[in-house]
Amino acid sequence: MSAIRRIAVLAIALALAGCATNNPRDPLEPFNRAMFQFNDKLDQVALKPTAEAYSKLPSFVRTGVGNFFGNLGDVPTAVNNLLQGKLADGLSDVMRVAVNTTFGFGGLLDIGTEAGLYKHNEDFGQTLGKWGVRSGPYVVLPLFGSSTLRDTLVMPVDIEADPWHYARPIRWRNTGSVVRVVDQRAALLDASNLLEEAALDRYVFVRDAYLQRRQSKVYDGEPPETSTYEFDVGPTLTEAGGDAASTSSVAAAKSGEPESKRVVEVEQNARHHAQPDTKENIK
């Protein structure tokens, strides 16, 4: 390795160390946050309104679209399941495609689920993860959103494996791809509204939830290192002399009163404040 190469590698390492943030899993945080903002704006301006309009279509239309693309997605899922050595799941997916394509009118109906062949969701990134390739740092991609380094690098593989990629003419394929994205976004409308409520800092919340979820998907719900708690205080024993939080939860077990009082109090205070604060932007 030439001296220049060595220097370059060292420089990059230093630069990465320089943007070291609180989270060792997110060395690219400044870049990721910028992408997150960009995607958010794009979502606010274009994708979400389209998805909201789309969700006004009759449900059988949306279900049909979802099933059609879901059926196409079962093909790479089947392949990946087999690559991971999960024969039963892989064969089940093959059956799904067969049944849904023939009896389901080209995938519009999802007969497989009703027949007990449940839908799986596998991609090449998960396959690599199963084989032992670690996910690498968190990466937020423009348009595509949350990902990891490993999954980003294998995206071309997933694209090639997607049957819709080979649809012709190109016009139809591209239109279909947009419809697929809108349909997926519409399915997530309720969840994203919930996210607005639950998160204090959406970027951090999405990142941490995504990384856990990704790890869980690689291991199909049984990740080897389940979250451990540092500084565990142990169960709260609601004995006499406990603080109001625990005594009120005991009282709530009896009457449900104090808890609802507390939330109602917050609501009443909010109503008092709601009047003068109507101009305040709720973000």
Next chain:
Amino acid sequence: MNVLKKLFAIAGIALGMLAFVPHASAQEAPDTLVKRISLEVLETAKTDKDIQGGNQKRVLELVESKVLPHVDFQRMTALAAGRFWREATPEQQKQLTNEFRTLLVYTYSGAISQIRDQKLDFKPMRAEPSDTEVEVRTQVLQPRGGDPIQLNYRLEKTPNGWKIYDMNVLGAWLVETYKGNFAAEINKGGIDGLIKTLTDKNKRLAASIAKAPKAS
């Protein structure tokens, strides 16, 4: 005479202990508990016209009466706060727990109000009878046929029954996911900063419920 008295005493104690034994095992098993609450909440959410019509207040009442008594919010908050919990005064800890509980109640209620016709699937629990901390796994099956939503709970054994102290939705544990948020807020403005952020957020959520009772 003395012997008789002793016999009665022993009999009395034995009977007394018998009285205790069923009481101790009357504590509901964690998976039974989760199943019972989940089904109750689901049933009520599906059949109550107010809730289906979008009345958030009814959902809050439902959550508070059926779910809250079985959750250990203090431990949940302490775990999410991590190493900062010990640095907080008891007063701050109490406030933090209260605000976090309110936030979670609002969020959980928001999720419940979106229930249409989902079904629940309960997986067998893998635990020893002597375990004091267990994980209960369930799944929410969607009518639209999408992927089932994984929903797991971690419960601890307390003298007042099993209590939930962590929840996993779609593979992400609640405590783990909030740790980052909490740490970021505390680094910005200390524990009081975090409490203030939570309080403000709860006020906004309450206002949006008070203004628009219909779920958007």
